[in-house]
Amino acid sequence: MVVVGGAGAVGAMLVDLARSGGDTVTVIDRIGPVDGRAVLAGDVVTPSAQMRAALAAADTVVLAVPEAVALAAVPVLDHIMRRGALLVETLSVKTRIHRAVCDSPVKRPAVGINPMFAPPLGMAGRPVATVTHQGGPAVERFLGEVVGWGGRIVRLDAAEHDRVSAATQALTHAAILAFGLALAESGTNPDVLAATAPPPHTVLSALLSRIASGLPEVYHDIQAGNPGAADARKALAAGLARLSETVEHGDEQTFATLMADAVRPLGDRVERYRETCAEIFGQLREDPTEGGPP
Numbered sequence: 076m077v078v079v080g081g082a083g084a085v086g087a088m089l090v091d092l093a094r095s096g097g098d099t100v101t102v103i104d105r106i107g108p109v110d111g112r113a114v115l116a117g118d119v120v121t122p123s124a125q126m127r128a129a130l131a132a133a134d135t136v137v138l139a140v141p142e143a144v145a146l147a148a149v150p151v152l153d154h155i156m157r158r159g160a161l162l163v164e165t166l167s168v169k170t171r172i173h174r175a176v177c178d179s180p181v182k183r184p185a186v187g188i189n190p191m192f193a194p195p196l197g198m199a200g201r202p203v204a205t206v207t208h209q210g211g212p213a214v215e216r217f218l219g220e221v222v223g224w225g226g227r228i229v230r231l232d233a234a235e236h237d238r239v240s241a242a243t244q245a246l247t248h249a250a251i252l253a254f255g256l257a258l259a260e261s262g263t264n265p266d267v268l269a270a271t272a273p274p275p276h277t278v279l280s281a282l283l284s285r286i287a288s289g290l291p292e293v294y295h296d297i298q299a300g301n302p303g304a305a306d307a308r309k310a311l312a313a314g315l316a317r318l319s320e321t322v323e324h325g326d327e328q329t330f331a332t333l334m335a336d337a338v339r340p341l342g343d344r345v346e347r348y349r350e351t352c353a354e355i356f357g358q359l360r361e362d363p364t365e366g367g368p369p
Contacts, residue, residue, distance in 0.1 A: 077133040079103045079119045079140055079148070085165050086139030088194040092224045101129045120147045122155070130155045135217060137163040142300060146175050153181040161213040163188060167240060168300045169206045173233035176208040184211035187233075188221065189240065193289075199225030204240070206233050241303030248286055248294055249308050255283045274356040 076093055080086040081102030093100050103115045103126055117123050119140070122130065130136060136156055138145045145164050149172075152162065162185040166172050169187050176185045185208035192201045203226040207214055218228055231239060258268075272280065286294060298304050314337075321333050341348055 076135045076137065077101045077103060077129050078137045080144075081137075081139065082106050082114060083139055084194040085190060086137070088190070088198070089137055089139060089165070092198065093220070096220065096223065101133070103129070120144065120151055122151070127155055131157060133160060135161045135163060135213070137165065139165045141296070142166050142168060142171065145172055149175045149179060153179055153183075156183065159183065159213070161185070161217055162208075163217060165189065167244070167297060168302070169233040169236045170302060173206060173208050182209055184213040185209045186214045186217060187236075189236065190226070191240075191243065197225075200227065201225075202227050202229050204229050204231055204236055206231055206236050208233075237301055238303050240297075241301050241307045244297050245301050245304035246307040246311060248297060249304075249311055251279065251282045251286055252294075253311065254279055255287065258283075274359050277359050278355060 076098050078086050078090050078093075078100055081090045081100070082104040086102070086104070090100050090102060101115065102112065103117065103119060103122075105118060106114070106116065115123075115126050115129060117126050119126070119130075119138075130152065133156070136152060138148060140148070145166055149162075156162065158181075160183065162176070162183055164172055164185075164187045166187060167189055169189070172187060187206040187208060189204040189206075190198065190201070191204055192198075198221075203221055205218060205221075205228050207230070221228055268276070268280075298308075301307075318333065321329050325333075338345060
């Protein structure tokens, strides 16, 4: 196996998982050795002779790289990878790479995976969205490996994947960042906020801290790259506008209808989500205000 971008967070996770299963893995990345590990340093779009040899010999090539690099790499790899070798990509947007792979004159097994979690959390028990670009036994073998690593695969087509990730990632992140921006506008003292925060506020603050501490390019890509993200943000704004309209001009019954409409997307999992929330709130017993006001 060759992992292009194997020095990045997702790539490094896949390298470690594959090696834990006994696979021999070669890492290609623009940067040099990481943590003492050997890396073929270079650009997959303009590969060196050594990189070309590794790519030609591999039974699986993983592209854990930004979308622009992956799209540019597809025709290059078509001329290097052996026929029947598997191409795997890890992009958070699938429609464009799906077209690029399917429109290629070289028909090879190809699959996209999107780990729906931060790599440091580990794959065990967590969802991995998958899109089969070109099917075949090699795709199923690789997805079997993902299951063996503990991943919970969810099969989608490319368009559905992007619609779903617009809701689960772009919309979620937008709501949390908007919460932070609104909180900043309130001008409230952070120590007082922490001292008085009920559990829902504490959880939202923790989510805000996690996202805002991440790499801006990652979260920008989720908002700018997904074709459904703009509509998700518009829906968020419309939801807030409806809430304001209901509070200002409606009554309790209208508000009850709004709440029922808001919870409807949870389907028959409402009780399970309520239990999960109770479990999370039960953990919030430490005082986050050490050194703050009484």
